[in-house]
Amino acid sequence: MKRLLAFVVVVLVAFGLIAWTSPGLLNSTKLGLDLKGGFEILYEAQPLTEGGTVTKDSLKQTAISLEKRANKTGVAEPEVTTEGKNRIRVKIAGVTDEKKVREMMKKPADLEFRSADGCKSDTDYCKVELVGSDFVEGAAKVVYDSLNQPLIEIKVKDKSKLADVSTRLVNKVLAIYLDDDMLSDPVVQQPLTDGSATISGQRTPAEAKDLADVINLGALPLKLTEKYTQSVGATLGQKSLEDTAIAGAVASVAILLFMLIFYRLPGVVASVCLIVFVWVLVIAFWLMNATLTLPGIAAFVLGIGIAVDTNIITAERIKDEIRNGKSIASALRSGNKNSFRTVIDAHITNIIAAGVLYFIGQGSVKGFAVVQLASIIINILTNLFLTRFLLHLLVKSGRFNKPSYYGVKGDEIRAL
Numbered sequence: 001m002k003r004l005l006a007f008v009v010v011v012l013v014a015f016g017l018i019a020w021t022s023p024g025l026l027n028s029t030k031l032g033l034d035l036k037g038g039f040e041i042l043y044e045a046q047p048l049t050e051g052g053t054v055t056k057d058s059l060k061q062t063a064i065s066l067e068k069r070a071n072k073t074g075v076a077e078p079e080v081t082t083e084g085k086n087r088i089r090v091k092i093a094g095v096t097d098e099k100k101v102r103e104m105m106k107k108p109a110d111l112e113f114r115s116a117d118g119c120k121s122d123t124d125y126c127k128v129e130l131v132g133s134d135f136v137e138g139a140a141k142v143v144y145d146s147l148n149q150p151l152i153e154i155k156v157k158d159k160s161k162l163a164d165v166s167t168r169l170v171n172k173v174l175a176i177y178l179d180d181d182m183l184s185d186p187v188v189q190q191p192l193t194d195g196s197a198t199i200s201g202q203r204t205p206a207e208a209k210d211l212a213d214v215i216n217l218g219a220l221p222l223k224l225t226e227k228y229t230q231s232v233g234a235t236l237g238q239k240s241l242e243d244t245a246i247a248g249a250v251a252s253v254a255i256l257l258f259m260l261i262f263y264r265l266p267g268v269v270a271s272v273c274l275i276v277f278v279w280v281l282v283i284a285f286w287l288m289n290a291t292l293t294l295p296g297i298a299a300f301v302l303g304i305g306i307a308v309d310t311n312i313i314t315a316e317r318i319k320d321e322i323r324n325g326k327s328i329a330s331a332l333r334s335g336n337k338n339s340f341r342t343v344i345d346a347h348i349t350n351i352i353a354a355g356v357l358y359f360i361g362q363g364s365v366k367g368f369a370v371v372q373l374a375s376i377i378i379n380i381l382t383n384l385f386l387t388r389f390l391l392h393l394l395v396k397s398g399r400f401n402k403p404s405y406y407g408v409k410g411d412e413i414r415a416l
């Protein structure tokens with residue numbers, strides 16, 4: 001009786017948590033442009049200056065700059081990723097003025113050193129003293145002073161220009177801006193006549209490196225050329241979401257009915273674990289701050305299929321053991337033991353396949369792989385171990401010892 005009560009408590013608590021948290025989880029799930037509408041652009045980056053090269057750092061900083069620009073337009077959480085040596089993919093959902101956003105996105109990064117000389121106030125910083133093209137390409141680097149504090153060393157092309165600016169601004173701020181966002185506000189300590197300077201005030205080496213990368217980005221701004229574009233209307237995206245939801249609901253009901261009809265008690269337990277599996281996978285989406293797209297939903301559905309297979313393999317092995325004349329408890333132990341290796345082997349091959357997709361694929365392919373990997377891990381926890389635990393509680397309660405409860409007819413049982 002205690003084991004049966006434990007089963008009921010576990011199921012009720014699980015379903016209670018699902019009912020309590022699911023609305024919030026679903027509302028906080030981010031939708032991709034194929035479900036919400038928007039556009040996707042694949043850029044190819046090229047240096048503006050002749051003979052320049054696209055470095056990994058400059059590509060990364062350009063991607064960060066693009067993301068900030070998209071945020072300025074009011075876009076919620078754009079997805080910007082680098083691909084290969086010179087490509088950047090931008091996905092923006094829920095855009096109303098696509099043309100305006102696209103024009104803003106493809107401009108080179110605008111790096112400026114500004115002062116408050118002649119401005120309205122000491123913090124206005126309206127006068128542009130130096131721009132990105134004034135600096136030597138790739139010359140900004142992190143160095144350390146005698147106290148092992150990080151400094152940024154920079155070099156300019158025109159020594160006289162830096163000397164004039166620094167002499168005029170001794171003990172004044174020379175603020176550093178990227179696309180109108182102030183990154184740092186160092187004070188000029190002394191005239192700089194040799195064409196080089198150091199910037200202090202960065203608290204960590206990581207902060208110093210980030211600022212050095214930004215200055216190098218401004219010194220070598222990248223030209224972005226659109227290589228591929230895809231636009232999805234909001235109406236089409238909403239229809240895709242509705243059709244997907246309907247298909248998912250119909251498939252889920254069919255799967256649950258199939259498990260209940262063919263496997264009886266193990267089917268009941270499998271249905272409970274499948275619902276828990278879907279809930280935990282949604283939580284994993286939320287924790288990863290992932291964006292839900294059609295490929296992601298495809299991986300989600302594939303994960304449910306793998307979860308169903310896990311339960312079917314276990315249930316069939318238990319039925320085979322019952323047909324061989326074993327008791328229910330003995331059949332449960334043998335069925336679980338014999339199915340474990342088969343299930344694990346299948347999961348390992350899926351993990352390998354998903355891992356290859358993740359490390360080789362790009363964009364939506366990588367997103368598909370991430371969801372598949374998460375679903376496999378969660379499947380092992382819910383549809384392998386949780387299923388066994390719940391079945392063990394029911395069998396040990398002594399109230400479910402008839403073969404018919406497990407989908408086995410009496411004439412199918414062979415005598416020992």
